[in-house]
Amino acid sequence: MHYTWKTVGKRLLGLALVISVSIAAVYFGGTKAIENVLQASVIKQPYEAPVIVLDAGHGGLDGGCSSVNGVPEKGINLNILLHLRALLRMYGYNVEVTRDTDCSIHDEGIEGIANQKSSDMDNRLALFNEYDHAICLSVHQNQFTDPAYSGAQMFYSNQVKGSSALAQSIQDAFVTHLQPENNREIKLCGKELFLCYFSENPTVMVECGFLSNPEEAALLETEEYQQKVAFTIFSGLQQYLATLI
Ligand SMILES: [Zn+2]
Numbered sequence: 326m327h328y329t330w331k332t333v334g335k336r337l338l339g340l341a342l343v344i345s346v347s348i349a350a351v352y353f354g355g356t357k358a359i360e361n362v363l364q365a366s367v368i369k370q371p372y373e374a375p376v377i378v379l380d381a382g383h384g385g386l387d388g389g390c391s392s393v394n395g396v397p398e399k400g401i402n403l404n405i406l407l408h409l410r411a412l413l414r415m416y417g418y419n420v421e422v423t424r425d426t427d428c429s430i431h432d433e434g435i436e437g438i439a440n441q442k443s444s445d446m447d448n449r450l451a452l453f454n455e456y457d458h459a460i461c462l463s464v465h466q467n468q469f470t471d472p473a474y475s476g477a478q479m480f481y482s483n484q485v486k487g488s489s490a491l492a493q494s495i496q497d498a499f500v501t502h503l504q505p506e507n508n509r510e511i512k513l514c515g516k517e518l519f520l521c522y523f524s525e526n527p528t529v530m531v532e533c534g535f536l537s538n539p540e541e542a543a544l545l546e547t548e549e550y551q552q553k554v555a556f557t558i559f560s561g562l563q564q565y566l567a568t569l570i
Pocket residue numbers: 382383389390398465466
């Protein structure tokens with residue numbers, strides 16, 4: 326909760342309204358009316374919706390990992406992000422994205438792939454930290470040497486309060502909506518997950534599934550499943566936000 330002057334102002338306004346209605350009730354309505362007013366006088370906490378910042382991992386020359394069918398992660402991440410953005414906008418959220426095309430977002434004039442990657446990550450982090458009241462999600466796909474591994478898993482850092490609960494909420498949504506057999510636990514990470522660790526807002530890295538698993542890769546490559554994944558992330562986010570109201 327951020328106590329801005331606007332918030333304080335709203336509270337004072339609400340209090341003034343309750344007092345004035347109570348006084349009016351004493352004059353015009355008697356005891357029953359006073360009780361009614363008192364029941365209605367619980368001042369609700371004002372709720373300020375956060376900006377939702379979405380990041381589609383990789384992009385441009387950086388394809389991320391590849392599926393068993395040779396499909397790069399970057400496009401799957403982007404498609405899921407675009408579906409998720411559409412859903413969030415439909416519900417009235419203010420949504421910002423690090424990219425909505427197949428590109429790296431490094432500064433102009435930067436030479437060399439390593440320098441471009443570093444600039445690209447700095448710019449993604451800058452967007453994560455641009456707002457005082459935001460929630461940040463970075464969409465990725467997983468990969469492992471053993472093709473048997475499958476299932477979504479959320480990664481978070483404990484640098485910012487809220488990230489763990491957000492990760493758990495999205496993890497639970499995957500179990501509820503898509504993967505009832507998924508018993509993965511949310512995973513705490515350190516500096517190696519740059520965006521999660523250095524973000525100043527609640528942040529989760531959403532690993533939607535394993536591109537090294539043939540069945541899951543085949544699903545993740547379809548638009549229908551990408552939509553389902555987007556809805557699942559949306560649902561988990563909604564559950565988390567409901568706990569803040
Ligand atoms: Zn990735």
